[in-house]
Amino acid sequence: MKKLLSIILAALCAAVLASCGESTEESGGYSILTSFNPIYALTLRITDGAENVSVQNMAAPSTGCLHDYQLTTSDMMKLSEADIFIINGGGMESFMEKAMAASSGLNVLNSSDGIEMLPSSGGHDGGEYNSHVWLSIDNAKKQAENIRDGLTEANPENSAVYEQNTADFLNELTQLDNEYRSALGGVSxxxxxxxxxxxxxxxDYGIEVEEIIETEPGVSPDPATLANIIEDVKTSGIQVIFTEPQYPDSTAQVISRETGAEIYTLDPLVTGDMSRDSYVTIMRENLDVILSALK
Ligand SMILES: [Zn+2]
Incomplete structure (x- = not known):
């Protein structure tokens, strides 16, 4: 079924692209489409002030990670109108790999090109690799450089803007990384x-994640799994549970009640309205959360 669906999507994609491929040229501007929130935030930072450029995000800011995402007709329209499609890569956009391959004219910029990914822990995120690379500040720098390079090649009119914005952004990220290092030095x-x-x-800062609790939104782990997690938390002496704003925390509350571990919320930047400064702002808030959890 999944296979059939992707074949249909690929065909639909090719058809839409063939019929609407002219629309951006008519409007005259350079049209950038990003796949989801983290990539949108990075791209807004790099394109800030670029002339005659529009940046659109494909997935709605409430969608979260794209693991279970379904391509919509409106997405196909956006794709057909885009001059370049900037993705995270590493399997995050695997739901549309066939559609991308079928649309031969589509310029796809893979922002994680050259980044070494950790193996996936499995579970709901599926895939071979842990593709959430943007949450490492170091990787976000590489993604920014990849976006800069891809845009410079595709839209050279704005190359000076991309160059300057990326240089400024990399400085901000270095500063942010230094803040993390000095704040979390000695914290374990x-x-x-x-x-x-x-x-x-x-x-990146030497803090060990003992266990990943993979749950579908709204679905709790079965009682045996939950019992095992609770046992692990007790025997390892874990005192902190990190949840995310995108998922319900009822399971976390059960674990917390049974073990005394406290719940804190870290934002992986996958939902919410993004602005050019979102990456740095949200990551700085995350540092405060980590500090209050572990100090
Ligand atoms: Zn995810």
Missing amino acids: GKVISFHEGIIYLLG
């Missing part, structure tokens, strides 16, 4: 998390 501890993306963020 084991935590559990509801999302494997957090491994990138915490791993």
Whole structure:
């Protein structure tokens, strides 16, 4: 069924692209489409002030990670109108790989090109790799550079803007990374998390994620699994559970009640309205949360 669906999508994609491919040229501007929120935030930062450029995001800001995403007709229209489609890569957009392959004219910029990904912990996120690379500040820098390079090649009129914005952004990220390092130096501890993306963020600063609790939104783990998690938390002496605003925390509350571990919320930047400063602002808020959880 899944296979059939992607074949249909690929055909639909090709048809839409063939019929509407002219529309951006008519409007005259350079049209950038991003796949979802983190990539949208990075792209807004890099394109800020660029002339005659529009940036649109494909997935709604309430969608979250794209693991279970279904391509809509409106997405197909956006794709057909875009001059370039900027993705996270690493399997995050796997639901539309066939559609992208079928649309031969589509310029796809893979922002995680050259980034070494951690293996996936499995569960609801599926896929071979943990593709939530943007949550490592170091990786976000590489993604920014990839976006800069791809846009410079595709839209050279604005190359000076992309160059300057990226240079400024990389400085901000270095500063942010320094803040993390000095704030979290000497801080250690084991935590559990509801999302494997957090491994990138915490791993950079030596904080170990003992367990990833993979739950579908609204679906709790079965009683045996839950009992095992509770046992693990008790024997490892874990005192912190990181949840995300995008998922319900009823399971976390059960674990917290049974073990005394406290719940804190980290934002992986996958939902909410993004602005050019969202990446730095949200990551700085995350640092405050990590500090209050682990100090
Ligand atoms: Zn995810």
